[in-house]
Amino acid sequence: MSRKRTGTGTRKRKGLGPRASAVIPWGVPSARSSVMVRCSWTRGGEFESPPALTSPGTLEASGTTPQSVHRMRLGKTADDVVVAGGGLVGMAVALEAARRGLRVRVLDRSTPGAGATQAAAGMLSPLSESSDGGPFLSAGLASLRLYPGWIDALRAVSEVDPRYRRDGKLRVACAPPALRGLAGLARRAREFGLSAAPIDGEDLARLAGTRVAPPSGALLLAEDHQVDNRCLHRAVSEGARRTGVAVTPDAEVVAVVVERGRAIGVRLAGGDLLRAGAVVLAAGAWTGGIPGIPFPLPVRPVRGQMLALDARDSLPARVIESEDVYLVPRWDGRLLVGATVEEVGFDSGCTAEAGTLLRDAAIRLLPGLATAPVLDHWHGFRPGTPDAHPIIGTAPGVEGLYMATGHFRNGILLAPWTAEALGRLLAGGDGPEIPEAFLPDRFQRSPEDGRRSHAPNGG
Ligand SMILES: Cc1cc2nc3c(=O)[nH]c(=O)nc-3n(C[C@H](O)[C@H](O)[C@H](O)COP(=O)(O)OP(=O)(O)OC[C@H]3O[C@@H](n4cnc5c(N)ncnc54)[C@H](O)[C@@H]3O)c2cc1C
Known part of the structure; x- marks a missing residue:
């Protein structure tokens, strides 16, 4: 099979050949199942365990x-x-x-x-x-x-x-040296026709929906989404x-x-x-x-550890990222705090040191998190190349x-x-x-x- 090697444009090509003549249209659930499936982790305002993934067997x-x-x-x-x-x-x-x-x-x-x-x-x-x-x-x-x-x-x-949100990301530089990175990001955004609006102190508090430690600079990346x-x-x-x-x-x-x-x-x-x-x-x-x-x-494993905090009292309105940490608010009041990047092979498990590091960085960025309980601490292996x-x-x-x-x-x-x-x-x-x-x-x-x-x- 010959293939073209460049570009990311949309092309047609021959494959194995579909069994059916037409592509099944999206949004037409088969009659085999009428079960409503929910992805809900909370009940009555209380946290529940994450939904069981398909149980083995x-x-x-x-x-x-x-x-x-x-x-x-x-x-x-x-x-x-x-x-x-x-x-x-x-x-x-x-x-x-x-x-x-x-x-x-x-x-x-x-x-x-x-x-x-x-x-x-x-x-x-x-x-x-x-x-x-x-x-x-x-x-x-x-x-x-x-x-x-x-x-x-x-x-x-x-x-x-799938809880898809399009409320953008606040990218902040906490320390002055990180301002250069922020300026580079804004320049790249402009090059690609994306918005990266500089945000001042008052707007930052409003857009964050919670108190942010005074940064050296901040941008709103409106096209950054989350799911x-x-x-x-x-x-x-x-x-x-x-x-x-x-x-x-x-x-x-x-x-x-x-x-x-x-x-x-x-x-x-x-x-x-x-x-x-x-x-x-x-x-x-x-x-x-x-x-x-x-x-x-x-392909090699690159371990990443994250925390989830119960941040219902100080949940930011959108993703906030600094040079040290990112904070991702979830629909159920959890705040994800990430993440480590560790070259430790397939060494499974979480470390207390990483937990402390992540929590401290989160509190430095959003001081209101000082009393937020840690709900969960997990790790995963990114497929690195x-x-x-x-x-x-x-x-x-x-x-x-x-x-x-x-x-x-x-x-x-x-x-x-x-x-x-x-x-x-x-x-x-x-x-x-x-x-x-x-x-x-x-x-x-x-x-x-x-x-x-x-x-x-x-x-
Ligand atoms: C802490 C952390 C934060 C991240 N944050 C983001 C983010 O914000 N945005 C983003 O885009 N990405 C993020 N990523 C990266 C993202 O999670 C991965 O790139 C993505 O999940 C990879 O999906 P996958 O299906 O390739 O791999 P996996 O989800 O790892 O799935 C691989 C599957 O293969 C199965 N498997 C393994 N070996 C075999 C075998 N021999 N036979 C059969 N099955 C096998 C495993 O059981 C597993 O279910 C993050 C990753 C981590 C760890």
Whole structure:
């Protein structure tokens, strides 16, 4: 399959070919389910535990029918696409491929959504996450533009509210040295036609909705949005299920099976071979460790820890970010405080030191948080790459093998863009063309291609 290598414009191309002739329109839930799914974490003003993600082993609940399990045991499953990894990226790709008429199965080695997806802050901030105007910024902005339509469609098909908010972000410089960064951000925003309005003290208090420690400078980035990533994952999963995607939790892919240069399926931990027309690897930070990928895939885990505070008494009206910390207000009165960036491999767990660091930084920025109780402290592994760009597209030298991984700090932002890009490759039709800088073969071309001096910031 020939591919064009540059640009992020929308193109049509041939893929596996949809099973159905037409793309399933968004917002038409299948008659299979009329269950209203809620993403509500509070009741009567009190906090509840986060909603249980699909519990391990409940195949019916996760959309896998007994019949498909039977087929799987017989080793006769003939899906068009199997997706390894049921995080936001894998699930969004699965939904898009199913919407384009393909028969899709998602395999997750544990509970779908319990990886980096549940750990994120859900900020959709392409500008503040890119220190240059390269392909990352183009894709990030394109994905941000896809968000409103994607959210509407997800709400309609899933009946889950992903809690998408467009109230912008206040970016403040607490110490004078950070003013230079703020000026650079404002300049880049202007270059890309985005608004970055300087904010003075009085306006800052009004826009923040709470007292902010006097900063050296502040900007309102109106185009920065946020979504509740856990609710979003529930919406995408439910939407996928209603569009016919089979989801199998506790199904670890232990190898990609390649025959005569073509991926013919995946091997599961129990030894079964699951055949499929195409294999998509979307296993987040774990993708590079899946055996059978015949080329270097340098995805590494980058641990991030976050806190949730009960900030119902001093909840800011929008996201506030300083040079030390970001604060993300949620609809239920929680305030997310993030995040650490730690190169510790897959060392699981949270540290008291990080908890103190995050809480202290939050209080320095919003003094009213001094009495806010800590509700939760968690960590996740971002899928990092040497150049901080995602790895999206056709695998070099193996027909039928696709990658959707390495989204590092921006997988929530880039999910709809990635889904459309992969949807186009898999099934044909419209979708963004994947820039060369994201293609999986870049690490083979030259080591320098896989390295950049300016890594995107962000979640
Ligand atoms: C603290 C923190 C804050 C963040 N904040 C933001 C933010 O504000 N905005 C933003 O855009 N991004 C943010 N991110 C990044 C974002 O969370 C990730 O980029 C995104 O979730 C990656 O999604 P994924 O589906 O690729 O990976 P994951 O969500 O990690 O999903 C991978 C899935 O693959 C499964 N899996 C692994 N191995 C196998 C296997 N062998 N077989 C089958 N399944 C397997 C796992 O069980 C998991 O469910 C943040 C991340 C962290 C940690």
